[in-house]
Amino acid sequence: MREMNSSTxxxxxxxxxxxxxxxxxxxxxxxxxARERPPTINRxxxxxxxxxxxxxxxxAAIGLSLWIGSTTSSFAELxxxxxxxxxxxxxxAIREIRWPRTVTALAAGAALGMAxxxxxxxxxxxxxxxxxxxxxxxxxxxxxxxxxxxxxQPAWTQALLALGGALLAALVVFGIGRIDGRGGSPITLLLVxxxxxxxxxxxxxxxxxxxxxxxxxxxxxxxGSVVQGYESFLSLWPLLIAGTVLALANARGLNALTLGxxxxxxxxxxxxxxxxxxxxxxxxLSGLAVTLAGPxxxxxxxxxxxxxxxxxxxxxxxxxxxxxxxxxLLCVADVLGRMLARPGELPVGVVIALLGAPFFxxxxxxxxxxxx
Amino acid sequence: xxxxxxxxxxxxLRARRAAATGLLLxxxxxxxxCLHLAIGGTPIAIGDVLATLFGAAPDARTELAILEFRLPRxxxxxxxxxxxxxxxxLTQNVARNPLASPDILGVTNGAxxxxxxxxxxxxxxxxxxELLVLYGLPVAATVGGLLVSALVFALVWRSSLESNRLVLVxxxxxxxxxxxxxxxxxxxxxxxxxxxxxWLAGTINAISWADLAIAPAVIVLGLVAxxxxxxxxxxxxxxxxxSRALGMHLGRDRVLMLGIxxxxxxxxxxxxxxxxxxxxxxxxxxxxxxxxxIPPVPHAALIGAIFVLLADLLAARAFPVxxxxxVATAVIGAPYLIFLVIRQSKIRQRG
Numbered sequence: 241m242r243e244m245n246s247s248t249x250x251x252x253x254x255x256x257x258x259x260x261x262x263x264x265x266x267x268x269x270x271x272x273x274a275r276e277r278p279p280t281i282n283r284x285x286x287x288x289x290x291x292x293x294x295x296x297x298x299x300a301a302i303g304l305s306l307w308i309g310s311t312t313s314s315f316a317e318l319x320x321x322x323x324x325x326x327x328x329x330x331x332x333a334i335r336e337i338r339w340p341r342t343v344t345a346l347a348a349g350a351a352l353g354m355a356x357x358x359x360x361x362x363x364x365x366x367x368x369x370x371x372x373x374x375x376x377x378x379x380x381x382x383x384x385x386x387x388x389x390x391x392x393q394p395a396w397t398q399a400l401l402a403l404g405g406a407l408l409a410a411l412v413v414f415g416i417g418r419i420d421g422r423g424g425s426p427i428t429l430l431l432v433x434x435x436x437x438x439x440x441x442x443x444x445x446x447x448x449x450x451x452x453x454x455x456x457x458x459x460x461x462x463x464g465s466v467v468q469g470y471e472s473f474l475s476l477w478p479l480l481i482a483g484t485v486l487a488l489a490n491a492r493g494l495n496a497l498t499l500g501x502x503x504x505x506x507x508x509x510x511x512x513x514x515x516x517x518x519x520x521x522x523x524x525l526s527g528l529a530v531t532l533a534g535p536x537x538x539x540x541x542x543x544x545x546x547x548x549x550x551x552x553x554x555x556x557x558x559x560x561x562x563x564x565x566x567x568x569l570l571c572v573a574d575v576l577g578r579m580l581a582r583p584g585e586l587p588v589g590v591v592i593a594l595l596g597a598p599f600f601x602x603x604x605x606x607x608x609x610x611x612x
Numbered sequence: 613x614x615x616x617x618x619x620x621x622x623x624x625l626r627a628r629r630a631a632a633t634g635l636l637l638x639x640x641x642x643x644x645x646c647l648h649l650a651i652g653g654t655p656i657a658i659g660d661v662l663a664t665l666f667g668a669a670p671d672a673r674t675e676l677a678i679l680e681f682r683l684p685r686x687x688x689x690x691x692x693x694x695x696x697x698x699x700x701x702l703t704q705n706v707a708r709n710p711l712a713s714p715d716i717l718g719v720t721n722g723a724x725x726x727x728x729x730x731x732x733x734x735x736x737x738x739x740x741x742e743l744l745v746l747y748g749l750p751v752a753a754t755v756g757g758l759l760v761s762a763l764v765f766a767l768v769w770r771s772s773l774e775s776n777r778l779v780l781v782x783x784x785x786x787x788x789x790x791x792x793x794x795x796x797x798x799x800x801x802x803x804x805x806x807x808x809x810x811w812l813a814g815t816i817n818a819i820s821w822a823d824l825a826i827a828p829a830v831i832v833l834g835l836v837a838x839x840x841x842x843x844x845x846x847x848x849x850x851x852x853x854x855s856r857a858l859g860m861h862l863g864r865d866r867v868l869m870l871g872i873x874x875x876x877x878x879x880x881x882x883x884x885x886x887x888x889x890x891x892x893x894x895x896x897x898x899x900x901x902x903x904x905x906i907p908p909v910p911h912a913a914l915i916g917a918i919f920v921l922l923a924d925l926l927a928a929r930a931f932p933v934x935x936x937x938x939v940a941t942a943v944i945g946a947p948y949l950i951f952l953v954i955r956q957s958k959i960r961q962r963g
Contacts, residue, residue, distance in 0.1 A: 299773065331664050372787075416950060427776040428957050431711060434783060435949040438888055442942030445813055537787065581798050590798075593791030597784050604780035605767055 274558025287557050290550050296348070296562040301571040304336050305342040307360025309550055310573050310583055340470030345574045345588065346567040347473055348466060348533035354487045354559055355525040356540020357547060361416070361494045362518045364543070368429055370406075370526040371447055371537025374436030378409025378532035381440040387451060388451040395472040395531070399479060402527035409436055410523060437537075466574055467530035479528045484563065486521035491555040493517060498553065536589045539570060545603070553555020569595075630902045630911070637901070638895055641690075644921040646685045648851050651929055680910040684824060688816045688883050689937070690808055690917040693890060695880030697916020698838050700895025701907035702873035705845050706866050707778055710899075710952060712894040714877035717782030719761045721789035722887040723878045724779070724812060726756025728796045731808050748827050750882045757878035760785050760872075765870060814885035814938020816924055824884070830879040834872050839909040841869065849905045887938045889945020896952060919944075929931040 306321075307313055313321075313330050323392035356369040370376050382405025383398050392399070417429040476524055493514030496504035500512040529536065546569075547562035570588060573595065578587035650661045656678075660670050660815060669675035700713040714720050730748045764785055768778045797808060810817075838845075844865045847855045856862055877891060894916035896905035903913070923940035 246813050286752055372783075416954060427711075427779065428953055430780065430783065431953045432950055434716075435946040435953070438949075439946035442888070442939045442946070443618045446927075446931075446939045446943075449935055449939075450931060581795070584798050586795055586798055590791045590794040593787055594795070597788035597791060600787065601784035603768070604784055605778060 257597070270498050273510040283552065289553055291561060291564065293609070294568065298564055298568045300385040301568050301575070302342055304610065305345070305571050305575050309333060309338055309578060310585070318391035321439060341466045341574065342571060343599065344466040344469035344473055344532050345571045346590070347477070348469065348529040348536070349539065349566040349570025351480060351483060351525040351529040351537060352539045352570070353547070353562040353564070354484065354523035355529065356488065356520050356566070357544040357555070357559055357562040358487060358494070358522050359496070359540065360513060360516050360544045363429060364498075365429060367541065369540030371535060371540055372430060372437070372523065373410070373413050373433035374440060375406045375409045375413070375526050376530050376535035376537065377437045377440035377444070381405055381444050381528050382533045383531070384444050384447050388447045395475045399527060399531045401478050402531045403523055405463055406523045406527040406530065408439070410519060412436060433523070433607070464534040464536035465587040466533045466570070466590075472531055476528060476531060479524060482529060483521055486517060486524060487559050488556075490514065491559050492518045494555045516557045533588065538590055538600065539566060542596050542599055543569060545599070566582065618619045628902055630904060630908055633901045634908070634910050634914070636909060641914045641918050641921075644918050645686055647692065648689065648921045648925055649682050651675070651862075651925060652682055684821050685816050685818050685924075686921065688819045688824060689920045691828050691831050692816065692837060692880040692884035692887065693894070693916035693918070693920030694913035695876045695883070695916070696887060696890040697727050697894030697898065697912040697919070698835055698909055699873040699877035699880065700844070700891030700916070701898055701909065701912035702838055702876070702889070704895045705906050706848055706869045706873070708849065708851075709776070709778065710896045710956065711776070711892070712782070713826050713895055714761070714873060715886065715888055715891050716779060716786070717764050718785035718876050719877050720881050720891075721786045721793070722760030723757035723881040724886045725789045725793045725796070726754070727753035728808060728812070729756070732796045741852040744959070753882050754875070754878050757881065758898040760789060761870060761874040794867050804884050809937055811885045813936035814941065815936035816884045817928065817934055817936070819883075819904055827879040827882040830875055832877070834876040835909060835913060837872050838876075845869070845906050845934065869956055871872070883938070884920070885938060888919065888940050888942040889949060890916055891946045894919055
């Protein structure tokens, strides 16, 4: 507008020169032609290299996680444990304590990262995530309430319960959130999520206080920690793969839905189909993460923002990227938790909340907090 | 002045309605109070409870049980409920948003964080720890709560207090304080970690007269101040341009009101721990009942008291184990929040 107006007033030549220094001022045809055909940018190479850098960072985090514990191992001990273990104390610490929790952190982090990206993409809401929307707490409640009455369950039963709880919570939250129009307004979703979280957390703590026998094993479900999920992971890894496949299969649909449901239809994507696929992936991934590590909030919030910053708007790249980011973040947070509270340790859910809550405040304060 | 002399019928009706509902709430609150005193490990007949309250106890055992063991609990429930309820009403009043309340905005979590810091330190100071908890805990809770409320409001002050950004930023601070509290719990190696955890869930079990020292005074003063500031609250309920045009010092009145609200919520937290959703639900319910532009102070206080009394009764007596009252307020209050959210978005859709 300003450029057009300025061309009509006497001082026009100066302004034109200032605004379009690179273009000759009186050659509109060439100017338009240049606009119509933007130079093709190669986005694939930088994305592949970003993925490789992230993968390398995950590798480094695995190394750190094996290296740092309640006591820090020496490099020789690490090499000894990895290459030629013979049962000395440091071997046991590294192979049987640190390795399992590293794997658990990687799996839960990847799952939560992808679930967060899918939720933010489908709701177009930059402050949505499975922890804050109550989905994780719903899964935890399902596991805890059954465990309190019948004793601890095998991993697959727990996972199925978690999936059921996550699905129920997700249906409640998104169902109520939809009153505010498609996808729900950020605030409605978040408040209903907060209410569902409080409700489930209240019932969980009541159950934990009521069933004294199971108290110690159940306390785990209140904060989120990766100490004891390895056994479950050994039998649940197919669920992680299934969830990842579902998420990746949803990427094209999500890309189309970002343009609006009408445009998506013209691209041959049925909204209902894509949304259903997304919901299935979200439920599978967050149910798995909760079975492995308990209800962790804020991780699914942080990861999509980082992944979108790196990979742009194309979900075919953002989803694998957020899997790597989530794994990296949860693994590093677990290491930090071991370092911050020596000789004890801080549950990883607390570390993630310490990192994620300030970021949440930052996102919530920004002016255009509504669009993804 | 002259408008007061010739009252409009609507105003009269509203005043009558407020008075009638207020009396009704008072009766319900008294009934809940007596019920709370009567139901316990061994039930005591309501008649005996009333007789003991008016100084004519049937026997010494009943007198001891009621006056020394049960009365502090019930009084604590009433005080905490009233404090939370009025704090919620004031905050909703100033922010002009029914979802803004001290528990959602992180004030109660900030107070809890301060209190847990003191509990963590007291584990390391052998000998003087009881004194530290008695005096240090209220001070630390006040510092924590005021700090969080100042931060939340400072971060959104410029945009507009009415925006939902206030609620979002508050939710963020709630999460942050909860995480810091868990960190404190592990750092302090608290010997009475179980005690700290129960306190964090919000409980009035095991309260004695000695625990009710400073905080009740703060709550009573806060209630009186809130009731006296009625005119300012009425004007703050108008939109900011109108109230500025009426010559209000908008900033000053808002800070004053939020300060009172925060102190009330903090004092209630010191007594009973961070009881979830009491402030949110009672502030809003008071406005529903009285149908005015602002939730009246007595209504909010009474509804808060009834809520906490009944929630504690449910949590402590309906299960084989005595549960903290906060569990019951969360389970009852969460659906109320959902109801509120649905209602608000329907209003917004209608325009």
